[in-house]
Amino acid sequence: MHYKFLPEIATADIAFEAYGKKLPELFENSTLALMEVMADTKTIRPRRHVICNMQHAILEDLLFDFLSELVYQKDAKRLLFSKFRIKIQLSAKGYTLNANIWGEEIDPQRHKLRADIKAVTWHLFKIEKKNNRYLARVVLDI
Amino acid sequence: METGNLEQISNTIWELPTGFKPGMLVPARLVATKKLLQEMDEGVLEQITNVTCLPGIVGYAWALSDAHWGYGFPIGGVAAFDLEEGVISPGGIGFDINCGMRLITTNLEAHDVLPRLPKLVDLLFERVPSGVGARGPLRLSLKELEELMIEGAGWCLKHGFAWEEDLAHIEEGGKILGADPTKVSQRAKERVLKQLGTLGSGNHYLEVQKVAQIFDPSAASRLGINQIDQIAVMIHCGSRGLGHQVGTDYLRIFDNVMEKYKITVPDRQLVCAPFKSPEGQDYFAAMVSAANCAFANRQVITHQTRECFEQVFGRSAKDLGMNLVYDVAHNIAKIENHKTIDHKSEIINKKLLVHRKGATRSFPGQPVIIGGSMETGSYLLTGTDKALEITFGSTVHGSGRTMSRTKAKKQIRGRDLEKKMKEEGIYVRTASYGGLAEEAGAAYKNISEVVEAVELAGLSQKIASFTPIGNIKG
Numbered sequence: 001m002h003y004k005f006l007p008e009i010a011t012a013d014i015a016f017e018a019y020g021k022k023l024p025e026l027f028e029n030s031t032l033a034l035m036e037v038m039a040d041t042k043t044i045r046p047r048r049h050v051i052c053n054m055q056h057a058i059l060e061d062l063l064f065d066f067l068s069e070l071v072y073q074k075d076a077k078r079l080l081f082s083k084f085r086i087k088i089q090l091s092a093k094g095y096t097l098n099a100n101i102w103g104e105e106i107d108p109q110r111h112k113l114r115a116d117i118k119a120v121t122w123h124l125f126k127i128e129k130k131n132n133r134y135l136a137r138v139v140l141d142i
Numbered sequence: 143m144e145t146g147n148l149e150q151i152s153n154t155i156w157e158l159p160t161g162f163k164p165g166m167l168v169p170a171r172l173v174a175t176k177k178l179l180q181e182m183d184e185g186v187l188e189q190i191t192n193v194t195c196l197p198g199i200v201g202y203a204w205a206l207s208d209a210h211w212g213y214g215f216p217i218g219g220v221a222a223f224d225l226e227e228g229v230i231s232p233g234g235i236g237f238d239i240n241c242g243m244r245l246i247t248t249n250l251e252a253h254d255v256l257p258r259l260p261k262l263v264d265l266l267f268e269r270v271p272s273g274v275g276a277r278g279p280l281r282l283s284l285k286e287l288e289e290l291m292i293e294g295a296g297w298c299l300k301h302g303f304a305w306e307e308d309l310a311h312i313e314e315g316g317k318i319l320g321a322d323p324t325k326v327s328q329r330a331k332e333r334v335l336k337q338l339g340t341l342g343s344g345n346h347y348l349e350v351q352k353v354a355q356i357f358d359p360s361a362a363s364r365l366g367i368n369q370i371d372q373i374a375v376m377i378h379c380g381s382r383g384l385g386h387q388v389g390t391d392y393l394r395i396f397d398n399v400m401e402k403y404k405i406t407v408p409d410r411q412l413v414c415a416p417f418k419s420p421e422g423q424d425y426f427a428a429m430v431s432a433a434n435c436a437f438a439n440r441q442v443i444t445h446q447t448r449e450c451f452e453q454v455f456g457r458s459a460k461d462l463g464m465n466l467v468y469d470v471a472h473n474i475a476k477i478e479n480h481k482t483i484d485h486k487s488e489i490i491n492k493k494l495l496v497h498r499k500g501a502t503r504s505f506p507g508q509p510v511i512i513g514g515s516m517e518t519g520s521y522l523l524t525g526t527d528k529a530l531e532i533t534f535g536s537t538v539h540g541s542g543r544t545m546s547r548t549k550a551k552k553q554i555r556g557r558d559l560e561k562k563m564k565e566e567g568i569y570v571r572t573a574s575y576g577g578l579a580e581e582a583g584a585a586y587k588n589i590s591e592v593v594e595a596v597e598l599a600g601l602s603q604k605i606a607s608f609t610p611i612g613n614i615k616g
Binding site: 005006007008014015071072074076078108115118120125142 | 237386387410573
């Protein structure tokens with residue numbers, strides 16, 4: 001399972017858990033979950049290529065900032081994404097993310113649109129490793 | 143909610159004393175009937191008592207009848223802080239800065255509108271874009287956007303999107319002083335640049351309503367509500383991507399300065415800074431900029447709505463009596479003078495920074511607009527002296543959710559709901575059937591119970607109620 005939505009938390013908004021054996025997979029599945037909140041990603045063509053690089057000492061903060069970047073892209077550039085290749089490296093400086101993401105401009109006629117995300121929240125936000133698998137829990141303000 | 147720890151102060155006021163958990167500086171109080179209290183989620187207690195731990199808090203922290211858990215503060219949360227010693231917290235305002243409500247009357251009656259309702263709602267759906275990626279009608283430069291952030295609804299008047307008389311019917315005249323666009327990030331400005339005049343998504347809506355009941359005929363008449371079945375329009379939306387990004391930006395900024403100011407909070411969403419600190423002042427200026435943008439956004443939507451009515455009914459909006467009753471914010475922090483008594487029976491009489499998170503200002507004589515779910519209807523009330531006395535002049539904002547969006551979408555099919563609403567006489571257009579299902583009436587508390595509770599508590603008095611006949615949603 002790449003991710004699942006959590007019906008028992010976030011009454012007014014949407015919460016998900018994403019999974020991955022390694023960090024890149026975790027970040028890709030978190031991205032997929034966030035995108036699926038906003039649209040059926042099968043309807044989004046991977047036509048525009050965006051590169052995103054960021055760094056943070058703390059892994060949770062890196063994921064928070066990256067997901068927040070996607071929310072910004074949705075409004076400022078009117079882009080939604082369906083294909084993601086993410087690399088995460090750990091060094092003395094902390095975690096470095098290099099993301100190549102593909103998508104296209106929002107088209108209400110073609111895209112099956114769902115809920116609009118206002119922001120990623122810190123509420124119950126976590127990344128943990130359990131049974132050799134990473135788990136990220138994210139609550140989104142709708 | 144487990145109510146064993148609560149002390150009943152009156153039939154609608156309950157208190158959690160400072161001994162409830164370590165760090166509480168003041169007690170928390172809840173406004174609710176016993177039934178609403180028992181139905182509230184436990185998160186409300188945890189969050190409102192977290193708020194009582196914030197430095198410089200004055201009086202009680204309040205959770206109102208529609209309270210449910212949110213980010214930092216609960217939704218339906220009110221707290222006031224000393225300007226010198228206290229903090230400002232984005233969690234006490236929300237990501238959607240100045241999400242608020244607006245009510246517009248018409249001189250039409252239901253029988254005038256029903257034959258043309260689908261045409262009207264379809265036109266509104268076209269002209270007031272909603273949902274993910276919606277693009278509004280305005281094409282502003284950055285400079286014009288910055289002017290709008292300072293001028294609020296006044297910008298709309300200058301540019302032909304408002305009537306002069308509209309401004310007097312908006313909280314703060316639609317322009318709060320203290321905006322500074324230089325404290326708003328470039329990213330926040332970029333997010334909103336194409337969104338002005340759009341509704342958003344989630345629980346935002348534009349609703350064509352008919353008057354269902356009039357509780358106070360003379361107060362109603364003063365506000366232009368004269369008869370049952372009179373048609374009105376209610377708008378619920380906020381500052382769009384601007385407010386959302388300001389919230390995100392300043393959560394980060396405050397997160398990084400908490401240590402500098404030696405503040406710790408039990409919940410990361412409750413990060414704050416001293417109001418008088420450079421960071422606190424910057425956030426206030428950015429928040430006010432976003433709040434003014436929200437007033438302007440609701441004004442542009444009003445303009446578009448008036449144009450739609452003109453097109454469908456063939457008369458000018460002035461002839462149709464499309465006057466603004468009022469526009470209120472329900473996610474905001476305001477500097478206000480308050481006189482009240484705290485838990486030590488000491489008189490407080492000074493300027494305070496009042497945070498209202500999913501809570502509406504309810505000053506004496508001021509119209510208060512409380513939106514219910516899209517199936518149940520809404521209320522117009524008036525503010526009271528009692529609200530000033532006990533809750534820093536605050537009341538509820540809506541009915542509050544009882545069921546998560548994910549659960550609602552699993553239990554309800556959007557298309558079935560659309561059909562059911564049509565059978566109930568409500569014509570709805572939506573940008574997302576999933577979104578529609580999430581907003582089903584079954585997912586919300588009973589608005590009438592919430593309103594009865596605040597009336598019983600004396601925070602606001604009912605003037606009229608409205609039921610929906612047409613709705614557009616994102």
